[in-house]
Amino acid sequence: MTTSPITKVYGVCPHDCPDTCATITEVQDGRAVAFYANPDHPYTQGWLCAKVRPYLERVYDPERLMYPLRRVGAKGSGQWQRISWAEAIAEITTRWQQIIAQYGAAAILPYSYSGTLGIVQNAVCQHRLWNRMGASGLERSICGAAAEHAVLATLGRRIAAPPEDVLHSKLVILWGHNPASTGPHFMPFLRQAQKQGCYVVVIDPRRTRTARSADLHLQPRPATDGALALGIMHVLEAEGLHDEAWLHQYATGWEDLRARLADYPPERVAAITGVPVAVITELARRYARTTPALIKIADGLQRHANGGQTVRAIACLPALTGQYGLAGGGLAYSTGGYIAWDGATLARQHECPPVPRVVNMNRLGAALTGEVHDPPIMSLYVFNANPVTSTPNTAKVIQGMQREDLFTVVHDLFLTDTAQYADLVLPATSQLEHADLHRAYGQVTLQYNAPALAPLGECKPNWDVMRLLAAGMGYTDTWLQQDDETVLREILDVTRTQGDAFTRSVLAGITLERLKAEGSVGLNLPADFVPFRDPATGTPRFFTDDGRIKLRCDALISSGLDPVPEYHTPAEFAHATPDDLILITGAPHHFVSGSLGNQASLRQKEGAPSIEINPHDAAARGISTGMMVTVGNARGSCQLQALVTQDVPPGVVVAPKGHWGKYAADGRNVNWTTPDALADLAGQSTYHSNLVRVVADGSGQGA
Numbered sequence: 130m131t132t133s134p135i136t137k138v139y140g141v142c143p144h145d146c147p148d149t150c151a152t153i154t155e156v157q158d159g160r161a162v163a164f165y166a167n168p169d170h171p172y173t174q175g176w177l178c179a180k181v182r183p184y185l186e187r188v189y190d191p192e193r194l195m196y197p198l199r200r201v202g203a204k205g206s207g208q209w210q211r212i213s214w215a216e217a218i219a220e221i222t223t224r225w226q227q228i229i230a231q232y233g234a235a236a237i238l239p240y241s242y243s244g245t246l247g248i249v250q251n252a253v254c255q256h257r258l259w260n261r262m263g264a265s266g267l268e269r270s271i272c273g274a275a276a277e278h279a280v281l282a283t284l285g286r287r288i289a290a291p292p293e294d295v296l297h298s299k300l301v302i303l304w305g306h307n308p309a310s311t312g313p314h315f316m317p318f319l320r321q322a323q324k325q326g327c328y329v330v331v332i333d334p335r336r337t338r339t340a341r342s343a344d345l346h347l348q349p350r351p352a353t354d355g356a357l358a359l360g361i362m363h364v365l366e367a368e369g370l371h372d373e374a375w376l377h378q379y380a381t382g383w384e385d386l387r388a389r390l391a392d393y394p395p396e397r398v399a400a401i402t403g404v405p406v407a408v409i410t411e412l413a414r415r416y417a418r419t420t421p422a423l424i425k426i427a428d429g430l431q432r433h434a435n436g437g438q439t440v441r442a443i444a445c446l447p448a449l450t451g452q453y454g455l456a457g458g459g460l461a462y463s464t465g466g467y468i469a470w471d472g473a474t475l476a477r478q479h480e481c482p483p484v485p486r487v488v489n490m491n492r493l494g495a496a497l498t499g500e501v502h503d504p505p506i507m508s509l510y511v512f513n514a515n516p517v518t519s520t521p522n523t524a525k526v527i528q529g530m531q532r533e534d535l536f537t538v539v540h541d542l543f544l545t546d547t548a549q550y551a552d553l554v555l556p557a558t559s560q561l562e563h564a565d566l567h568r569a570y571g572q573v574t575l576q577y578n579a580p581a582l583a584p585l586g587e588c589k590p591n592w593d594v595m596r597l598l599a600a601g602m603g604y605t606d607t608w609l610q611q612d613d614e615t616v617l618r619e620i621l622d623v624t625r626t627q628g629d630a631f632t633r634s635v636l637a638g639i640t641l642e643r644l645k646a647e648g649s650v651g652l653n654l655p656a657d658f659v660p661f662r663d664p665a666t667g668t669p670r671f672f673t674d675d676g677r678i679k680l681r682c683d684a685l686i687s688s689g690l691d692p693v694p695e696y697h698t699p700a701e702f703a704h705a706t707p708d709d710l711i712l713i714t715g716a717p718h719h720f721v722s723g724s725l726g727n728q729a730s731l732r733q734k735e736g737a738p739s740i741e742i743n744p745h746d747a748a749a750r751g752i753s754t755g756m757m758v759t760v761g762n763a764r765g766s767c768q769l770q771a772l773v774t775q776d777v778p779p780g781v782v783v784a785p786k787g788h789w790g791k792y793a794a795d796g797r798n799v800n801w802t803t804p805d806a807l808a809d810l811a812g813q814s815t816y817h818s819n820l821v822r823v824v825a826d827g828s829g830q831g832a
């Protein structure tokens with residue numbers, strides 16, 4: 130018996146995760162027979178997380194959509210009829226032409242976020258077709274918009290040191306960030322640093338997997354981190370532990386910040402945060418005497434009404450002791466800004482009508498039910514997203530999606546909670562079935578994902594569907610018909626040769642040919658590269674207009690923000706009663722937001738949707754572990770299984786995001802309770818500024 134040869138294909142994990150792992154797929158007779166980590170990638174280091182190791186289960190899941198579907202019953206009733214792609218494209222474009230004639234193209238809203246992070250299947254698909262059409266734009270602020278803007282405003286560019294550089298650090302503060310679950314490849318480097326004597330602090334209301342291995346764990350009240358950062362800076366200044374000369378030379382607005390710090394003595398900060406005065410002062414002193422000291426944040430921390438100012442305050446802190454520009458020091462938020470893709474090539478906005486308006490994605494439910502009018506949204510096209518599972522205030526989202534006059538198309542790999550409400554459902558390819566290019570937001574390589582398989586069934590990649598839709602709409606622009614490779618090559622070549630000076634330097638010599646041959650290519654950084662250090666002089670230099678860090682940032686005034694970091698209590702918390710608890714809904718260990726939330730083996734590992742509650746709060750409510758409880762507020766409620774634990778402090782409950790309503794007895798998840806109010810900056814979501822009541826089932830509560 131002869132067996133056909135096995136080919137190995139380079140790939141990239143597509144999920145919304147800072148690690149952006151390098152993968153290898155082994156293919157035999159057109160079928161993937163093995164899937165594993167690329168052993169040669171410097172950060173992946175030969176292993177994949179528990180979520181993605183069984184990726185072939187996802188690719189070959191018998192529940193994958195294989196052909197287009199048209200709704201036959203009432204909206205949401207789950208009755209479908211198979212149709213052809215030709216019928217689907219004809220129906221969509223006919224409906225869109227009618228809507229455009231009657232209401233204008235602004236009545237069409239594309240909704241997408243993070244199903245894949247590739248340049249073609251995400252970034253290009255977010256813009257080109259919709260710009261050409263003149264459809265409504267989407268403000269993509271569900272995840273980390275406030276932090277992105279705050280870091281940009283303060284430092285001028287969203288870059289951070291390569292994560293491996295933590296080996297230089299002597300002190301690390303993981304501030305509202307849980308990499309043991311959300312960016313696991315950082316952990317071996319952190320452990321090694323810790324073994325070398327680095328002191329690790331975790332600041333998180335919950336005792337997370339990451340907090341378990343910390344040397345010090347602070348549990349502030351949720352949304353009070355801005356006050357905590359200001360309090361630490363107060364101690365540094367009051368005790369003369371700050372670097373006055375550094376601040377005068379490299380910062381703008383030190384005197385303004387100093388004046389602000391006077392309002393945050395440790396006693397007041399202790400009252401706001403619940404962290405004792407002695408702990409605040411001790412941490413400030415340790416931070417001052419330890420160098421290099423790294424503060425690492427992600428996005429969970431800033432999903433609060435004051436998220437923008439919180440990140441502003443934290444980003445200022447390393448300046449006080451001159452930590453920016455030191456190897457192993459400063460702030461690590463994201464590496465996403467090393468490469469600034471050429472926006473004109475990517476989106477083609479300059480060849481299109483102006484974007485008529487922009488709809489905030491966190492307000493989807495409100496937008497569909499009247500907040501957005503003139504024209505109202507008459508068609509919704511969802512791809513790379515599962516808003517019924519992942520977007521806040523689910524009751525509103527569903528109310529909107531049930532509108533009989535709304536024409537909804539959902540493109541996904543599975544019949545998601547969102548697809549249930551569609552008029553047409555289109556089958557999408559997995560990462561093994563299409564090409565893409567991935568820059569990372571937590572490490573410093575650029576990677577090519579080669580298609581390993583032909584699309585299964587009648588599945589199509591996002592960009593292929595956009596090309597069909599463009600042709601169906603009668604658009605003749607060549608940039609709406611380029612194949613994946615042409616799109617990638619053009620964006621890469623234009624960016625490498627015509628991008629900003631820093632982008633050109635990190636991309637020097639990185640061509641599509643090289644990426645295809647090597648799979649992953651390290652960004653072109655000098656061996657001694659340190660962010661915010663001028664390589665010529667060795668002194669700090671930021672990417673701001675004057676090269677200085679902006680402790681006072683006047684550009685924020687137009688966003689309605691105090692230009693100097695400040696702390697405000699979220700409005701949601703202002704009228705809390707003793708019955709109310711703050712619900713935090715961070716990352717599940719075995720899903721990536723709603724993605725993978727339908728994979729049987731992972732659902733089993735993650736366990737039933739649960740809520741962690743402190744013994745004190747549980748006793749007051751007659752709740753014990755394993756009991757079903759109703760968690761709710763005026764927006765809505767859902768049922769969860771109680772887990773009584775000291776991992777959460779009194780007043781705070783924790784239930785992970787990402788569980789699908791489809792699999793719950795009540796058909797709901799935590800987002801039935803979460804607010805769709807917007808934060809202080811960039812239209813940011815405020816999931817965790819959420820007050821709920823928790824009631825043991827049987828005692829009859831529920832909104």
Ligand SMILES: Nc1nc2c(c(=O)[nH]1)N[C@H]1C(S)=C(S)[C@@H](COP(=O)(O)OP(=O)(O)OC[C@H]3O[C@@H](n4cnc5c(=O)[nH]c(N)nc54)[C@H](O)[C@@H]3O)O[C@H]1N2
Pocket residue numbers: 145146147180243272273304305306307308310311312332333334335337349350351352353354427428429430433713714715716717718719720721722787817
């Ligand atoms: N396994 C897994 N990995 C993921 C994801 C996932 O769903 N699952 N999601 C991916 C995505 S989309 C993102 S954006 C990143 C997010 O990465 P992270 O930001 O690391 O993850 P989160 O769990 O959202 O939030 C981190 C922590 O913030 C804490 N937190 C909440 N409110 C506060 C507060 O007020 N103060 C402080 N100090 N801490 C607070 C939460 O308790 C939580 O432990 O992870 C990515 N990686």
Ligand SMILES: Nc1nc2c(c(=O)[nH]1)N[C@H]1C(S)=C(S)[C@@H](COP(=O)(O)OP(=O)(O)OC[C@H]3O[C@@H](n4cnc5c(=O)[nH]c(N)nc54)[C@H](O)[C@@H]3O)O[C@H]1N2
Pocket residue numbers: 145241242243244245250271272273428432511512513514515516518519520540541542543545557558559591714715716721722723724786787799800803816
């Ligand atoms: N309660 C609560 N909810 C949250 C958060 C929170 O902290 N608390 N965090 C929020 C955060 S950080 C984020 S980033 C959002 C994420 O919100 P979404 O971007 O909506 O992410 P997912 O729920 O993972 O849904 C992504 C969908 O894209 C599909 N997909 C994957 N690849 C492709 C593809 O190539 N083509 C197409 N057409 N589809 C594809 C997947 O199957 C999946 O159904 O969730 C938010 N939701």
Ligand code: SF4
Pocket residue numbers: 142143144146147148149150177178179180181182312313314721
């Ligand atoms: S989800 Fe993150 S850690 Fe897991 S394989 Fe993908 S990139 Fe790597």
Ligand SMILES: [Mo]
Pocket residue numbers: 145271272273428
């Ligand atoms: Mo996110």
